[in-house]
Amino acid sequence: MQKILIVEDDEKLCRELEVFLEKNGYQTEGLKHFxxxxxxxxxxxxxxxxxxxxxxRTDGTFVCREVRRTSDIPVIMITSRNTELDELLSMNCGADDxxxxxxxxxxxxxRIAAVLKRVYKEAPQLEQIxxxxxxxxxTKGTVTVKGAGADAGGAVKEGCVELTKNEQKILLCLAKKRQSIVTRDEIISSLWDSEMFVxxxxxxxxxNRLRAKLEETGIKDAILTKRGQGYLLV
Structure with a gap:
């Protein structure tokens, strides 16, 4: 689990960020002393x-500059001052966003996901899970019951069903944490770059559509609803 350090002296905002990020699968720590x-x-x-x-007692751009002397840890600057100069200063001191x-x-x-993906390049994704x-x-966007598949001409046969882009992303999100609860917020975040607003x-x-497609192939009760928590792929 990736850890995010929150350096924010507004205690209410810091706590809100901790709760929000933890709900979305990150480990967090809020700095209490400055x-x-x-x-x-x-x-x-x-x-x-x-x-x-x-x-x-200090300035974030100065802190970022000091950190950059010895570390490439990604930094996203947060400010209430919406000026081009502040953005320029942030970039010049080594901030990533x-x-x-x-x-x-x-x-x-x-933005956090984009920076983390850019800095910690993900290993090549498995073609089949x-x-x-x-x-x-x-690669094919399909779910196949073990022992079934496509015929010699590539057509989908019994025991194999095609998924939409969003159905595949939802199933992939659940499969990565199989037999563990995945929150609704985590799944929605994984669909954030979809063309359809989620x-x-x-x-x-x-x-529900994904469940129906799985049942078409004979796969029943694969996705469980954990009320108030999220979903679980068994």
Whole structure:
């Protein structure tokens, strides 16, 4: 699990960010003291830092510059000052991105994911994922009951069903954490770059359609609903 260090002196905002990011699958730590911020960042073993520009007794751009002397840890600057100069200063001190308050939480989440993906390049994705009784084929966008598949001409036969883009993303999100609960927020975040806007109701519709397709192949009760928590692929 990737860890995000939140360097924000507004205690209410810091706590809100901790709760939101933890709900979306990150480990978080909120810095409580600001006497040795650069040193604390380097000791935190975090994957990314959300760094406020306006801090008690110091300045976020100075802190970022100090961190950059010895570390390439990704830093997203947060500020209430929406000026081009602040953005330029943030980039010049080595920050990876710049977000202005107030910000939409999902936009911040998307920016965090983009920076983490860019810095910690993901290993090549498996073309096929073993989901127990069936196989999810990423390249073909299909679910196949073990022992079934496409015929010699490539046509889908019994025991194999094609998925839409969103259905595949939902199933992939569940498969990566198979037999563990995946929150609705985590799944919605994984669909953030989809062409279709995804809200809570849309997710429910997509999950129900995915279940129906799995049942077409004889796969029943593969996706369980954990009320108030999310979904689980058994």
């Amino acid at each position: 006497d040795n911020v650069a040193e604390d960042i380097l000791r935190s073993n975090s994957h990314l830092v959300l760094l406020d520009i306006n801090l008690p 710049f977000v202005t308050k107030p910000f939409h939480p999902q936009i911040l989440l998307a 073993d989901c127990g009784s069936f196989i999810l084929d990423i 809200d809570d109701n849309t997710l429910t519709v997509n999950v």
